[in-house]
Amino acid sequence: MKLGLFNILITLLLLACSTGGHIAPVQERKQPPSQRIENHLVSKGETLYTIAWRYGLTVKAIAQRNGLSSPYTIYPGQKLSLWTDNLSSKVPKSVARSSTLSSKTPSKTKVKQPVITPKKKKATPKANSGAAVKPRSKTKTQPKSTKKSNTATVGRVSWQWPAKGRLLTRFSGPNGLNKGIDIAGNLGEPVVSAAAGRVVYAGNGLRGYGLLLIIKHNEQYLSAYAHNNKLRVKEGDIVKAGQRIADIGSSGANRMKLHFEIRKDGKSVNPLSYLPKR
Incomplete structure (x- = not known):
């Protein structure tokens, strides 16, 4: 009887060890949506162009937000705002005015038509004169180029x-x-x-x-x-x-x-x- 109980305990112990060795499957979870980066701390070697490239922004937008003017000089440790929403996109009046003026049609001016004098017709040889008449040469059409353009x-x-x-x-x-x-x-x-x-x-x-x-x-x-x-x-x-x-x-x-x-x-x-x- 004691031997039977001992065998049962050994069997249960072996089963527990074998199941405990398995690793539970890991479920992959998507990372939570990242927060929008609003500022950037300039590092050594960076330029406004590389910063704009990194964040998918334009140099002009970052410069306008941070009050920078050409040639857009920045320095290590400088904090730049990347919040470029709602920036003014108004066109300066001077530019708008020049574009409006250029779109207007110019005033009509009278142009003298050149006097065209008719050319004298060349005398055609008579049929019984025996002069040979050269046939008109056929104009050859140039074949279309099939070569692909490199631009x-x-x-x-x-x-x-x-x-x-x-x-x-x-x-x-x-x-x-x-x-x-x-x-x-x-x-x-x-x-x-x-x-x-x-x-x-x-x-x-x-x-x-x-x-x-x-x-x-x-x-x-x-x-x-x-x-x-x-x-x-x-x-x-x-x-x-x-x-x-x-x-x-x-x-x-x-x-x-x-x-x-x-x-x-x-x-x-x-x-x-x-x-x-x-």
């Missing part, structure tokens, strides 16, 4: 591909992980400016981008070239479309590639909607 004009900017490699990763949306496209390449291959403009940032102060260039094309559009191995231009340089500006590398990345972005009014847009089709 595409969008937003008053002529865009072209910044590198020759194949497309690795597509744009995943303004709120997605990839705010641009990734283009394959080998170490040292050329990176060219996708459009004419001015270099407004050259450095590695923006986390996740490695050695980075940002070019301003007009008041609406900026483009970025990340993970470079070497930069061939510096801040303030004026560059032409197609000019070599950097060398492909893997700075801040796990492979050789160029990460390319286009921003419109501070927001990331799909570069494939701007670049010419290959």
